[in-house]
Amino acid sequence: MRYISTRGNAPAQSFCDILLGGLAPDGGLYLPETYPQVSRADLDAWRSLSYAELAFAILSRFIDDIPAADLKAICDQTYTAETYCFSRHGGDPAEVTPATRLDDGFFLLELSNGPTLAFKDMAMQLLGNLFEYVLEKRGESINILGATSGDTGSAAEYAMRGKHNVRVFMLSPHGLMSPFQRAQMYSLPDANIFNIAVTGMFDDAQDAVKAVFNDAAFKAKYKIGAVNSINWGRVAAQVIYYFKGYFAATKSNDEQVSFAVPSGNFGNICAGHIARMMGLPIAKLVLATNENDVLDEFFRTGVYRPRGTAETAVTSSPSMDISKASNFERFVFDLVGRDASVVRQLWAKVDAGGSFDLSAMPCWQNAAKYGFVTGKSTHADRLATIRQVFERYGRMIDPHTADGLKVALQFRDPGVAMVVLETAQPVKFEATLQEALSRGAERPAALDGIEQLPQRVEVMAPDAEAIKRYIAQRVV
Numbered sequence: 389m390r391y392i393s394t395r396g397n398a399p400a401q402s403f404c405d406i407l408l409g410g411l412a413p414d415g416g417l418y419l420p421e422t423y424p425q426v427s428r429a430d431l432d433a434w435r436s437l438s439y440a441e442l443a444f445a446i447l448s449r450f451i452d453d454i455p456a457a458d459l460k461a462i463c464d465q466t467y468t469a470e471t472y473c474f475s476r477h478g479g480d481p482a483e484v485t486p487a488t489r490l491d492d493g494f495f496l497l498e499l500s501n502g503p504t505l506a507f508k509d510m511a512m513q514l515l516g517n518l519f520e521y522v523l524e525k526r527g528e529s530i531n532i533l534g535a536t537s538g539d540t541g542s543a544a545e546y547a548m549r550g551k552h553n554v555r556v557f558m559l560s561p562h563g564l565m566s567p568f569q570r571a572q573m574y575s576l577p578d579a580n581i582f583n584i585a586v587t588g589m590f591d592d593a594q595d596a597v598k599a600v601f602n603d604a605a606f607k608a609k610y611k612i613g614a615v616n617s618i619n620w621g622r623v624a625a626q627v628i629y630y631f632k633g634y635f636a637a638t639k640s641n642d643e644q645v646s647f648a649v650p651s652g653n654f655g656n657i658c659a660g661h662i663a664r665m666m667g668l669p670i671a672k673l674v675l676a677t678n679e680n681d682v683l684d685e686f687f688r689t690g691v692y693r694p695r696g697t698a699e700t701a702v703t704s705s706p707s708m709d710i711s712k713a714s715n716f717e718r719f720v721f722d723l724v725g726r727d728a729s730v731v732r733q734l735w736a737k738v739d740a741g742g743s744f745d746l747s748a749m750p751c752w753q754n755a756a757k758y759g760f761v762t763g764k765s766t767h768a769d770r771l772a773t774i775r776q777v778f779e780r781y782g783r784m785i786d787p788h789t790a791d792g793l794k795v796a797l798q799f800r801d802p803g804v805a806m807v808v809l810e811t812a813q814p815v816k817f818e819a820t821l822q823e824a825l826s827r828g829a830e831r832p833a834a835l836d837g838i839e840q841l842p843q844r845v846e847v848m849a850p851d852a853e854a855i856k857r858y859i860a861q862r863v864v
């Protein structure tokens with residue numbers, strides 16, 4: 389299996405070669421040269437597999453440069469009942485992503501039972517083990533640098549804690565995350581995890597990180613790497629739970645299923661698109677946005693118009709407050725018939741701060757065959773949906789899942805199960821739960837009192853030079 393760039397001007401590479409990097413050298417994103425195809429016989433054989441076995445079966449189709457026995461061991465080590473133990477609803481932890489039936493043909497797929505209670509653990513935990521394995525083989529090390537407003541940074545830290553040859557330097561906006569999110573990150577005792585709270589907003593932290601990445605000499609000398617959502621390994625890992633969810637919601641492989649996905653950077657739903665391209669019987673991919681509706685607008689009109697940060701609303705589903713969907717280029721590459729020269733032209737406009745319009749292109753006529761339908765959800769919708777689900781099913785959902793569920797209800801078809809992806813647990817967004825239900829959010833008992841643990845964090849100005857010095861002093 390070789391990986392090619394969506395912009396067509398980078399050499400094809402194998403899985404381990406692209407694992408530790410980010411963008412392809414030509415600025416594009418990596419995708420498999422062709423999508424592996426899953427037969428009816430495969431589906432029949434996979435239906436009864438455990439999560440770790442299914443992960444191995446699927447990842448084997450994408451990874452041919454790790455010996456099978458090693459890949460199997462990595463899957464077994466990653467997808468354990470101990471790691472995904474935080475179901476609040478008696479979901480069997482051995483299932484890793486248990487599905488709960490809300491109504492006939494209406495399911496929640498619990499993707500947020502991992503250590504940081506958000507779906508990003510599903511892929512990041514695998515990445516942690518893959519990184520450690522590949523770095524060890526190559527005798528290399530990496531210093532991961534990132535900025536987070538909450539979910540990504542904590543998922544990265546919990547995935548990389550204690551890993552050999554890996555350090556994590558994570559910037560977060562000082563005082564702006566919820567007390568629970570702060571406790572999650574800052575209470576980690578591991579010596580390879582460094583939390584930096586910058587005095588400023590998330591964008592200031594992000595700009596400081598970008599400035600460090602732009603210093604090519606520093607980046608090379610200190611082996612600076614990233615684990616952002618464009619990483620192909622993360623997308624590949626997310627394909628697994630679409631299969632698991634399909635099996636949970638059906639009795640036979642003759643049935644179809646639709647998935648509803650709370651979306652921001654188009655990473656989660658991109659994995660759904662790939663599962664569908666592989667032959668998983670998915671009817672609709674329901675893409676839900678919040679007030680930041682760049683993707684909803686595209687699927688309705690053919691116009692992709694990324695917004696500037698000033699135009700990006702701060703909402704109560706903050707992990708979807710995205711104005712530029714970093715994985716979207718992968719889907720557009722397929723949509724334009726995998727013509728890299730077209731992608732280059734389109735992203736020349738995007739990278740110059742502009743937009744593009746596909747509505748007059750012949751490929752737009754075929755867009756419907758990819759199964760996407762979209763809708764948006766507002767703060768009032770989130771509150772109403774959280775209330776409605778609590779009253780009807782006795783179940784607390786987080787604001788992102790509420791966005792997905794609200795839009796899912798617009799697209800149910802008779803005889804086709806609808807699976808809503810639960811992307812986070814409510815305790816991470818306590819204030820919105822209070823507003824909706826006038827009571828505190830449920831939390832897994834094992835995390836009681838996490839706010840009282842000692843915290844380790846360095847408060848700094850969002851100054852790239854100071855951050856470089858901080859890193860240099862800690863990398864030997």
Ligand SMILES: *Cc1c(COP(=O)(O)O)cnc(C)c1O
Binds near residue numbers: 653708
């Ligand atoms: C990251 C995140 C999303 C958005 O996922 P994308 O892959 O960026 O589309 C939705 N909900 C939660 C809780 C998240 O953490």
